[in-house]
Amino acid sequence: MKLAVMSCIHGNYEALNAVLSDIDAQKADQIYCLGDLVGYGPYPNAVVEMIRSLDIPTCQGCWDEDIVEGLNACDCSYPSQLAEKRGHLAHEWTNQAIHPEVREYLASLPMTLREGNLCFVHGSPNSQHEYLLPTMDGFAALERVLAAEADVLFCGHTHIPYLRELENGTLSVKVQQPGQSETHREFTAPLKRIINAGSVGEPRHGRPNATYVLYDTDSTQVTLREVPYDYEKTCAAIIEQGLPPIFAWRLARGMEFAERAEDAGHVCER
Amino acid sequence: MPHLIAISGPSGSGKTTWISQFLKDQSTPQYYVCPGLGEISVDLARMGYRFPSVQVVPEAQLKTVLADLPEQATLYLEWGFHLDLGSPFLAELPWERVAVLPPDLAESDWHGWADRVILGNAVVAPANGCLPEIWCTPLTGQVFDPPSLDDLLIELTGGAYGQVCRMKGIFELPDGRAFYVDFVDGLPGREYTELAIPRWLSGRPDRFSGIEVAGYGLNREVIAQTLMDSALSDAALAQYQQHYQSLHPSEEAISV
Numbered sequence A: 001m002k003l004a005v006m007s008c009i010h011g012n013y014e015a016l017n018a019v020l021s022d023i024d025a026q027k028a029d030q031i032y033c034l035g036d037l038v039g040y041g042p043y044p045n046a047v048v049e050m051i052r053s054l055d056i057p058t059c060q061g062c063w064d065e066d067i068v069e070g071l072n073a074c075d076c077s078y079p080s081q082l083a084e085k086r087g088h089l090a091h092e093w094t095n096q097a098i099h100p101e102v103r104e105y106l107a108s109l110p111m112t113l114r115e116g117n118l119c120f121v122h123g124s125p126n127s128q129h130e131y132l133l134p135t136m137d138g139f140a141a142l143e144r145v146l147a148a149e150a151d152v153l154f155c156g157h158t159h160i161p162y163l164r165e166l167e168n169g170t171l172s173v174k175v176q177q178p179g180q181s182e183t184h185r186e187f188t189a190p191l192k193r194i195i196n197a198g199s200v201g202e203p204r205h206g207r208p209n210a211t212y213v214l215y216d217t218d219s220t221q222v223t224l225r226e227v228p229y230d231y232e233k234t235c236a237a238i239i240e241q242g243l244p245p246i247f248a249w250r251l252a253r254g255m256e257f258a259e260r261a262e263d264a265g266h267v268c269e270r
Numbered sequence B: 001m002p003h004l005i006a007i008s009g010p011s012g013s014g015k016t017t018w019i020s021q022f023l024k025d026q027s028t029p030q031y032y033v034c035p036g037l038g039e040i041s042v043d044l045a046r047m048g049y050r051f052p053s054v055q056v057v058p059e060a061q062l063k064t065v066l067a068d069l070p071e072q073a074t075l076y077l078e079w080g081f082h083l084d085l086g087s088p089f090l091a092e093l094p095w096e097r098v099a100v101l102p103p104d105l106a107e108s109d110w111h112g113w114a115d116r117v118i119l120g121n122a123v124v125a126p127a128n129g130c131l132p133e134i135w136c137t138p139l140t141g142q143v144f145d146p147p148s149l150d151d152l153l154i155e156l157t158g159g160a161y162g163q164v165c166r167m168k169g170i171f172e173l174p175d176g177r178a179f180y181v182d183f184v185d186g187l188p189g190r191e192y193t194e195l196a197i198p199r200w201l202s203g204r205p206d207r208f209s210g211i212e213v214a215g216y217g218l219n220r221e222v223i224a225q226t227l228m229d230s231a232l233s234d235a236a237l238a239q240y241q242q243h244y245q246s247l248h249p250s251e252e253a254i255s256v
Helices: A013-025 A044-053 A062-069 A081-097 A100-108 A138-147 A231-240 A245-251 B015-023 B042-050 B059-067 B088-092 B109-113 B146-158 B220-230 B234-247
Strands: A002-006 A030-033 A112-115 A118-121 A152-155 A162-166 A170-175 A183-188 A192-196 A210-216 A222-227 B003-008 B030-033 B074-079 B096-101 B116-119 B133-138 B163-172 B178-184 B190-194 B210-216
Touching: A002 A013, A013 A044, A013 A210, A013 A222, A013 A231, A044 A081, A044 A100, A062 A081, A062 A100, A081 A245, A081 B146, A081 B220, A138 A162, A138 A192, A152 A210, A162 A222, A192 A210, A231 A245, A245 B146, A245 B220, B003 B015, B015 B030, B015 B042, B015 B074, B015 B096, B030 B042, B030 B059, B042 B163, B042 B178, B042 B210, B096 B109, B133 B220, B146 B163, B146 B178, B146 B220
Parallel strands: A002 A030, A118 A152, A152 A192, B003 B074, B003 B096, B030 B074, B096 B116
Antiparallel strands: A002 A210, A112 A118, A162 A192, A170 A183, A210 A222, B133 B210, B163 B178, B163 B210, B178 B190
16 A cells, blocks of 8 residues: 655645645555644645545644744743744734634644554644654654554654664663672564655755655555655745745745744753 | 055955065064945954064054054055045055956056066956955954854855955954965865963954955845854853863953
8 A cells, every 4th residue: 555644734735735745646545644634734624624535644743833832932942032923923823814614623633644554643642832853863763653553653843854774673671689699681673664744835955945744554665755846936926925024035045934943852841 | 654555456355465575574564454335344354463573553543543553563554355446545546556466357447557567376266346345344343253253254255145356354252262264266166273361251342343245146144144143142152162261271262
């Protein structure tokens, strides 16, 4: 079975349409979405309506959560004071623009989705706000996959697609208890994979193209797809809709509207 | 008789760099003036910080200083690209006229004006009648959130707020250091130079900082707003300074 996994659409309807067309051309059997349907982009309602109309299984992203729960992420989740101010502007705009039924739908989204040995999350199994970066410590990365009780963990949130293989991990544990001799135990974990789908609507890889991944459950082959689209239409809509014009400028350069926090492992305490 | 040298050329051609090589010499009195941008400009402040032995002259005091220059003195007058080469002020005194020009510029008003031409940076000189606009503002007292300042400078020099040919600024950071930042369109990257001045770790710095931007179609309002959005509040600055004071207790720092 061929799966298409996409994430981080961020109200970019043009990019979503282009990705859906590409998925169709690639003859995927099933689509999964890893959340962040809204936020920063000019068409949050249209994006949600499209995802719902296609009945795409979707988990909740950090922006989806913030629109439902209110903006209560701590300021450490922004990389800079400027990004925080812009993030708040985008949140206020989206909060005003969003339809009640769209908000209800976002509230109904699960944190994780499962399909056999596959697990789908937005950030990590711990939080929609945690970044699983490709450079993350191997032990911590393996812990996240094991916590999901999966062999393959699909995630988004970083906006840069990647495949990370954690091969035959061996964990050595020494336990020293009072009055007892030290015990030494080893656990062997079979091959685990983390597959990041990148971002459909807010890429951060230096080009404006949308990204998503294809996964063949039979061959376990992973294909990272990069899809060009008419990003200038989205840029024009950002300005027409009254969002900060700098979002359009950054989108056109694949720079993301607000880059991730410096402490990528940071998880907001609520 | 004092030696008067007027230096002109396009934005980013290397006028200040050319002058700087002579300002290290402390054997005779040196003066530096950079008129056209008000009382205190980024260049004037930077030269003052970099060469403490040099007398930097505010524009308003230029005539007074000229009238009373010591015999052995050398005065460097940096005449910006936006100023008139035919100014009566230049005609009144026996200036040695130096043009710092891009190597590819074969013909220009500067060639006709200068006593000698120095080859400078390979920048694109503006066409006649198409000089870039200049926007400048003092930022004294403002201290910047470093990643915000970085984003702002990337966007500004990348063309997000209009086409920028040149940007130079002095910015204060919350660890008490101040940096000179220089960008010339056509040259690689932005240059960051830490100024050799004491860390300012108590309250808002009471020394000059500011920015000058030359370019076309500059969105001044948005640049100013983005600068303010990147500057720290009193509470945030106090928090940073408390942290850095504990890290640098033995360093010489300015307190008010």
